[in-house]
Amino acid sequence: MLSRMADNLYWLSRYTERAENLARILHVAQRLAALPSAYAGASNEWESAIATAACADEFKALYPDGATRENVIRYIVDSPTNPSSIKACIETARSNARAVRTAITSEMWEILNEGWNEMRGIEFDGISQSALTQFLQRVQQMSLRFDGAAYRTMLRSDQYWFQRLGTFIERADNMARLLDVKYHLLLPEKEPVGGGLDYFQWSSILRSVNALTSYHWVYRENVKPWLVADFLILRPEQPRSLISCYMALNDYLDQIAERYGRQGPAQHIARSTTARLQNADMDQIFQSGLHEFLVEFIEDNNRLGAAITQQYLS
Amino acid sequence: MSAAAAAAFFDEMNIPDGGVRAGYEAISEWLKQAPRELLVNRKLEAEHFFRRIGITFNVYGDNQGTERLIPFDIVPRVLTAAEWQKLVRGLEQRVKALNAFIADSYNGREIVAAGIVPEELILQNPAFQPEMTDFMPPGGIHVHIAGIDIVRVDADTFYVLEDNARTPSGVSYMLENREAMMRLMPELFGSLRVAPVDNYPDALLETLRSVAPRSASRDPTVVLLTPGPFNSAYYEHSFLADKMGVELVEGRDLLVRDNVVYMRTTEGPRRVDVIYRRIDDEYLDPIAFNPGSMLGVPGLMSAYKAGNVTISNAIGTGVGDDKAIYSYMPEIIEFYLGEKPLLSNVPTHRCREPEALRYVLSRLHELVVKEVNGSGGYGMLVGPHATKAERDTFAAKLKAHPDDFIAQPTLALSTVPCFVDSGLAPRHVDLRPYVLCGADGVRCVPGGLTRVALKEGSLVVNSSQGGGTKDTWVVET
Numbered sequence: 001m002l003s004r005m006a007d008n009l010y011w012l013s014r015y016t017e018r019a020e021n022l023a024r025i026l027h028v029a030q031r032l033a034a035l036p037s038a039y040a041g042a043s044n045e046w047e048s049a050i051a052t053a054a055c056a057d058e059f060k061a062l063y064p065d066g067a068t069r070e071n072v073i074r075y076i077v078d079s080p081t082n083p084s085s086i087k088a089c090i091e092t093a094r095s096n097a098r099a100v101r102t103a104i105t106s107e108m109w110e111i112l113n114e115g116w117n118e119m120r121g122i123e124f125d126g127i128s129q130s131a132l133t134q135f136l137q138r139v140q141q142m143s144l145r146f147d148g149a150a151y152r153t154m155l156r157s158d159q160y161w162f163q164r165l166g167t168f169i170e171r172a173d174n175m176a177r178l179l180d181v182k183y184h185l186l187l188p189e190k191e192p193v194g195g196g197l198d199y200f201q202w203s204s205i206l207r208s209v210n211a212l213t214s215y216h217w218v219y220r221e222n223v224k225p226w227l228v229a230d231f232l233i234l235r236p237e238q239p240r241s242l243i244s245c246y247m248a249l250n251d252y253l254d255q256i257a258e259r260y261g262r263q264g265p266a267q268h269i270a271r272s273t274t275a276r277l278q279n280a281d282m283d284q285i286f287q288s289g290l291h292e293f294l295v296e297f298i299e300d301n302n303r304l305g306a307a308i309t310q311q312y313l314s
Numbered sequence: 315m316s317a318a319a320a321a322a323f324f325d326e327m328n329i330p331d332g333g334v335r336a337g338y339e340a341i342s343e344w345l346k347q348a349p350r351e352l353l354v355n356r357k358l359e360a361e362h363f364f365r366r367i368g369i370t371f372n373v374y375g376d377n378q379g380t381e382r383l384i385p386f387d388i389v390p391r392v393l394t395a396a397e398w399q400k401l402v403r404g405l406e407q408r409v410k411a412l413n414a415f416i417a418d419s420y421n422g423r424e425i426v427a428a429g430i431v432p433e434e435l436i437l438q439n440p441a442f443q444p445e446m447t448d449f450m451p452p453g454g455i456h457v458h459i460a461g462i463d464i465v466r467v468d469a470d471t472f473y474v475l476e477d478n479a480r481t482p483s484g485v486s487y488m489l490e491n492r493e494a495m496m497r498l499m500p501e502l503f504g505s506l507r508v509a510p511v512d513n514y515p516d517a518l519l520e521t522l523r524s525v526a527p528r529s530a531s532r533d534p535t536v537v538l539l540t541p542g543p544f545n546s547a548y549y550e551h552s553f554l555a556d557k558m559g560v561e562l563v564e565g566r567d568l569l570v571r572d573n574v575v576y577m578r579t580t581e582g583p584r585r586v587d588v589i590y591r592r593i594d595d596e597y598l599d600p601i602a603f604n605p606g607s608m609l610g611v612p613g614l615m616s617a618y619k620a621g622n623v624t625i626s627n628a629i630g631t632g633v634g635d636d637k638a639i640y641s642y643m644p645e646i647i648e649f650y651l652g653e654k655p656l657l658s659n660v661p662t663h664r665c666r667e668p669e670a671l672r673y674v675l676s677r678l679h680e681l682v683v684k685e686v687n688g689s690g691g692y693g694m695l696v697g698p699h700a701t702k703a704e705r706d707t708f709a710a711k712l713k714a715h716p717d718d719f720i721a722q723p724t725l726a727l728s729t730v731p732c733f734v735d736s737g738l739a740p741r742h743v744d745l746r747p748y749v750l751c752g753a754d755g756v757r758c759v760p761g762g763l764t765r766v767a768l769k770e771g772s773l774v775v776n777s778s779q780g781g782g783t784k785d786t787w788v789v790e791t
Contacts, residue, residue: 002579003580004567004578101552101562102552102562106367110366114366117365158580312580
């Protein structure tokens with residue numbers, strides 16, 4: 001297939017996934033910010049939202065007085081200066097989709113086009129709390145439907161595999177960032193004796209990736225910080241965990257290599273990152289530093305993205 | 315417009331003294347029975363359908379909302395199978411002659427030697443490409459896809475209004491209009507035998523493959539070259555590429571190495587044999603033409619002339635479809651084919667001829683004056699609808715550059731009922747059938763795109779000027 005088309009498919013999926021993650025981050029920040037400070041702890045939820053969205057530097061330049069509900073929502077949802085705002089993500093995803101109309105199914109196109117049309121009808125200036133919540137929900141639904149449509153309607157060929165690669169590279173990146181912003185809360189030495197201040201923080205992490213219920217099914221325990229980390233990094237049962245993302249990436253890259261009859265750096269990088277995740281255990285990760293582990297993972301993930309671009313998309 | 319004035323036009327459905335013309339019976343009956351709310355609903359459904367699939371066009375110079383829908387009218391336009399048969403023979407003849415003329419224009423110019431077409435009309439035509447001189451494209455065909463604009467004035471008379479031999483657009487509307495109508499009006503399709511059009515993409519692909527260069531493999535690779543998503547016809551480009559199952563490429567996806575064209579793919583460079591381009595000549599190759607073009611492919615022209623790739627339509631076909639050459643088409647047909655033209659031309663005054671110019675200036679209030687190289691309804695004067703001031707301004711332009719204009723009588727274009735805000739009302743229409751010309755013969759799917767001037771009394775059907783479209787049905791009677 002055309003390299004440009006593969007590139008468009010890859011980024012279209014990254015932007016859709018990113019829009020969903022941003023919507024989740026805001027959704028959870030709203031929830032936490034609504035708690036009395038005795039429950040939420042001293043942390044500024046709006047600041048961590050900005051940090052998770054990986055746009056702290058640009059944000060600080062724009063709002064030197066710090067993060068508030070209003071300016072964070074504004075910035076993440078529809079700031080014209082933020083190229084990764086939810087609005088910009090949906091715009092970009094839709095225009096990428098438009099450029100590769102022939103490579104995606106009509107179901108996928110219609111979902112994005114509909115989401116985009118709907119978004120254009122919203123006045124974000126002075127948007128009410130309920131309208132905003134509804135919008136964030138619609139963004140998550142759009143991404144879910146898009147993912148489902150891709151899974152159910154796309155031919156299993158390189159077009160599908162490149163589309164999936166974008167989804168999982170982005171998902172892995174977003175998950176690692178989310179964990180890294182909250183990493184200090186996940187350290188075992190902070191172990192509380194039942195229902196401490198940070199309880200709501202941990203459960204909010206799980207909630208932000210729709211994993212609160214499944215956590216209980218897997219561990220049958222109260223929410224414990226090191227188990228949260230274990231669940232979201234190392235457990236293959238959890239579909240958004242770093243290891244799940246990498247097993248998928250490996251799989252799609254292998255299928256591409258098999259179809260094209262050739263392997264390259266992308267396959268090697270994906271394999272070695274997957275192996276590292278498979279051989280790791282949480283104790284060891286905590287010992288050598290959770291933050292360091294996550295930073296290294298984010299770098300490796302970026303390297304894989306660059307290798308895919310170099311090998312196939314340019 | 316008064317009722318008396320409206321009656322002066324030939325309505326394709328309603329006979330003035332009552333009754334309905336052949337082919338329209340079931341439609342007329344259905345329209346009579348359908349309550350207004352039903353029609354309103356169907357119209358809304360149609361709009362929703364077009365919006366959802368994203369069939370939009372961009373209007374140049376329109377800043378607000380670059381993507382707009384072309385208004386669609388739910389009342390179909392009907393041609394009987396007999397009428398269509400007659401049209402097709404005329405269309406085939408016309409496109410054959412057009413191809414012969416363009417080939418001759420670049421090779422020998424016998425028609426000039428015979429004293430039929432003045433040489434300067436060819437050589438000084440802005441669309442003439444000297445690069446194409448003494449070059450014959452694969453299969454000897456220049457125009458593979460033509461859109462011939464036809465108007466009707468009475469039961470028996472069809473005129474060719476314009477030939478489009480560059481990159482005629484609109485065929486996606488023909489296909490999507492049918493798709494929409496089959497969803498909206500299943501009851502009508504049940505009672506009428508409407509000739510299908512949905513084999514157009516297959517016919518197009520066959521045509522393109524038939525003109526692949528000799529160096530191509532037995533399974534030639536065809537691509538569709540688009541300027542990109544910001545082009546007004548981008549929807550159509552992606553639609554056609556999808557239906558044909560070929561890659562939709564932009565200039566940056568192609569590269570030329572040793573006079574062979576390749577596309578950049580995830581598996582490395584892959585050879586391209588036929589390029590169905592929807593980019594104008596001057597942007598195709600920054601080395602051969604406009605050096606500032608970001609849309610083209612450096613070296614494409616030299617690969618073309620080396621015979622390693624087919625460009626469709628060929629470069630320089632505009633020499634055959636401007637309005638100055640148009641007036642010579644009857645002679646052109648006779649000269650190359652030795653046949654009488656089956657389709658008439660609109661009587662045309664060439665303002666470059668002093669006598670014609672004097673006549674045109676004295677009759678501006680009743681004529682339509684068109685720019686020789688204009689298209690899309692831009693830069694034309696409809697005399698009877700223009701103000702005195704507009705006519706005076708135009709007269710000055712005409713005197714300054716008479717070569718740039720032709721004039722024609724204001725035609726009493728036929729009307730077809732449309733469902734507008736005030737209910738069913740007659741509106742003027744034209745027809746653009748698409749004629750495909752390959753090494754293996756001429757193909758023409760039954761029907762074409764009917765364009766309709768939705769403004770009451772208006773004769774301008776172009777979408778850029780507020781026109782809409784209708785589905786066109788060729789029915790057995």
